Amino acid sequence: MASDDLWILGIHMTKFGKHPDKDMVDLASEAVLGALADGGVAMSDMGVIAAGSLMAASAGIGQQLQKQLGQTGVPVYNVANACATGATALRVAMMAIKAGEADMGLAFGVEKLAGAGLLTGGSRKDDSGTFTPSGRYGAVAPVDGRIGTEIMPGVFAQIGMEYGHRYGGTSFELFARISEKNHAHSTLNPLAAYSKKMSLEEIMGDFMVAYPNTRPMCSANCDGAAAAVVISGAKLRTLSLEQQRRAVKISASVLTTDPWEESCQILPDVNTLTRNAATMAYEQAGVGPSDLDLVELHDCFATAELVHYDNLMLCEQGGAVDFFNSGATWRDGTMPVNVSGGLESKGHPIGATGIANVWEVSTHLRGEAGPRQIEGAKIGMTHVIGLGSACGVHILEKSAG
Template identity: 40%
Template sequence: MAAKAYVIGVGMTKFEKPGRREDWDYPAMAREAGTNALADAGIEYSRVRQAYVGYVYGESTSGQRSVYELGLTGIPVVNVNNNCSTGSTALFLATQAVRGGAVDCALALGFEKMQPGSLGATFEDREQPMMRHLLALAELEEFAMPPAPYMFGAAGREHMRRYGTTAEQFAKIGVKNHRHSANNPYAQFQDVYELDEILAAPEVYAPLTRLQCSPTSDGSGAAIIAGESFVDEHGLADQAVEIAGQSMVTDLPGTFEDRSAISLVGAGMTRVAARQVYEQAGIGPSDVDVIELHDCFSTNELITYEALGLCAEGEGGKLVDSGDTTYGGRWVVNPSGGLISKGHPLGATGLAQCAELTWQLRGTAGGRQVPGAEVALQHNIGLGGAVVVTAYRPANR
């Protein structure tokens, strides 16, 4: 049986519109997030034995350059890139190193310095990694640009055709997440919108309007992962959060064989990973109190409700209408504001989710605190593809 692993410190920067902070380069972002995580854990960087550093857009050893801002200790530094699940992949690797006994303390750090506007390709002289997915989707829905809203919008359209889900139900997710972010000082946006404003925003790819789409962002997040003996040695049990279950799953045959836009955006991967995590942690969806999930688009949040088992397949729209995904309901989903309103610097997103859930389980999330939160669930997906699902609970309960 694998040893236990705990989050003992977290830190992040405020997420910003690209270029908003002049001369804010990725080493400075990483220094801020990493320094905050170390201070939260109450340890020096010299106690960290390995570092896993995630980013999507950057040069080959940007991971080393970023953590050199924290110190020069000679430890292994691994650069990580797994599309939008990059941050949680770094977390997965750090946790694996601790659980497997390779090290007693590891750093997971992620950052992104992005260009404004829709995501684009960096290399034009080779096949794009999403090409197989896009070609499969083009057989189902006429191709449109930009690719990301096309893919997730097409999944939403399929859900509407199959189950009668409405544009208003997707838009309500945008309302919720923008409202949640009003209490998050780290969020890129803190504006609150009514349903008619979400629906009336410029259309990106129906049913998605701009206020239902995550923006490009600059920012960084970090987490310190440690083993049980390290927690005991440093007296960290009161603040440590156990990683009770964690799974990474990549594309399965059904991704392409189902001939489904919903499958092509990763619902099958999520379903398998969630099942594995529930089994590891000895919990079910009904035991979870607070969730940070990958709402790159409102359509994906609704689809993910079903893949995580919060409701039956096809019932996501009814779950939205019930109010059970916000304060006063069965779960609070994306109390941070999610990717839609908090922002989405690709390499940092998964670690910002980890930070939010750590604060929630400690009871230190301020105005967005979920009362009595004892079990948390994280979902971070990157197309092409990988999903990481993680369950957390306080070490001292």
């Protein structure tokens, strides 16, 4: 292991779902203590802490955790970056190590969102007073629902439909089949918020949120946390052979934002920044899409999963529909995608998501995934998108030891 490599030494996620008896510090503590135990290290070994939480970053969730687990005085970075919050926290810890400020660091992500409902979109009351233009569009009344939609299920529905307009082949049923796959995968994941197999008929017949996304085709708001201990290659070499054997190499870590495109301020462009991130990640890792044994990508909605097959270059450009229809992305296919059940069934506690997907891939690379193990997995990719936008991509590799 080269000295300037970065590795995951320990990693853990809580069960995702409803945790009414635990607050965010409880959930984060469970994940962090799990990651420290997994890596065989302690809070006192951490030279830096990156704390990701969309809802609690401004409340200093990192220092709140320290108050329970160890006030060691090291720098804490509280991070919020939409749905890329967890991946961003992981990168902050990594950058501190890369910069030589620490040789071991902790990143965690936590959220409590069970029962949260729609996270965006403005409510509307009866018009009153005198119409007065305000804001950047000089609007005299709320525009959500009057000039398009601001709700995420509707935004991502359009993103999938736009792919269909460009390349053809999409339908309500196609998108529902993607959801059927992820719900089927979730039955093998005891940490998923929902692990019930759903038939195509059940998915298509469920409550419609924003056509073509029905409720089971939307990411599940839930509670959860995940944490990782990141370590430099030089430091890892001083640890036990068992610690070195279980360590997972971070072969690529990339964060991008959305570059300007003609329509990007009309409908968010989640494509270009994902393609850019994937391109950079493959180059950093020195691998190509065909080298990947599994991928955890950001299926915040079934309509989003389809476009990311293309954006991550898992298929030919424009070929995502045929690629999915070939069965490639099922767990027994050539490119298993979201064997955890994905955000649609595992759940999406926003700050935790970008570390939980690293846990999922790491667990397969270590050969510790139990009944849902992808046999012989050596290289995997994780991907998150935070609307606004931010894209985090990581490529992970099994230790050679």
